[in-house]
Amino acid sequence: MTISEPQLELRQVLLGNFPTLNLANDALARVAPLVPVRQFATGRTLFAQGQKPRAFYAVVSGEIEARLTGPNGEVSSLEHVQFPRLFGLAAFASDQPSSYEALARQPSRVLVFGPGAYTLLMDEVPGFARALLGEFAQRYGGTLRLLEASRHRSAGERFSLALTQLMRERAEGPPDAEGWQTLRSSQAELAALASLSRQTTNQMLGAAVAEGYIRLGYRRIWVRATAMGPRR
Structure with a gap:
């Protein structure tokens, strides 16, 4: 089966985040139409702090900044997200307001994983749910280590x-x-x-x-x- 360019980008993103995922071409072909690519100009906001994201995202090209604004109005940069890292996962999966905002630091192309793509990946792609849980655990563990370090080290x-x-x-x-x-x-x-x-x-x-x-x-x-x- 010939893989189209959108399918190839989607494969690169998914395997870049979940290297052990068994992603068959037929599953890829079904998921790809549900994951559009959006372009964001420099300074454009993908989602705001305190907003419930309607999707989670992955950078194909460019750079997205994740940052938060504290009670005193001070802005802190959390991460500069580049290909192929996923972001917005926790708020989307938990249906909770995001703890940070995401905006384009430069012209960027971003894959948008909405509810349809999320359901298909969770229900029909073997190993995706386990891989996603592992990613959550790794990020949570990293956050705890840094929190402990900031207090005691x-x-x-x-x-x-x-x-x-x-x-x-x-x-x-x-x-x-x-x-x-x-x-x-x-x-x-x-x-x-x-x-x-x-x-x-x-x-x-x-x-x-x-x-x-x-x-x-x-x-x-x-x-x-x-x-x-x-x-x-």
Whole structure:
């Protein structure tokens, strides 16, 4: 069976999030018409904080920022979502208001998984429900680790913990021959993940660069895991 371009993009997204999913071509052909692609201009909001999303999403190209506004009006960036990561899952699946807003940081193409696609995937694609539960568990576990770190650990330990989580969730392929691992992350995202100020994070990154286990680029961090030790 020939796979169309929309089906190929959908396959790449699903297997990018759930590598062990057994996604047969006939199931893919039935799901694809239920998952439209939408384009969002820079600054366009996909869903607002406090709004119940009518779908969950995956980035095909571009970048979506997940951010929240605190009671004092301060805006905190949670994540810069890129291909193929899913977002909006928890609020959609639980039918609860979203705890954050999502908006396009640049012109972006996004897959939209509405109720029809969700039902078909859950009911007719073997292993999808189990894979989705595993994804929820991983994200929840990461949130708990960071919450515990923010309350009880030093700034250096939180910095190391956040780097470790990024290596697990945002790595672009395996390490190269010299042991460098490429992470899709900005310095602002690292600071938010570690619950540290931008200034403290920049100081720690500068020290790590001097020690030779981190290199920095535009929305990329390279980590040499073999040289990475605990920070205090």
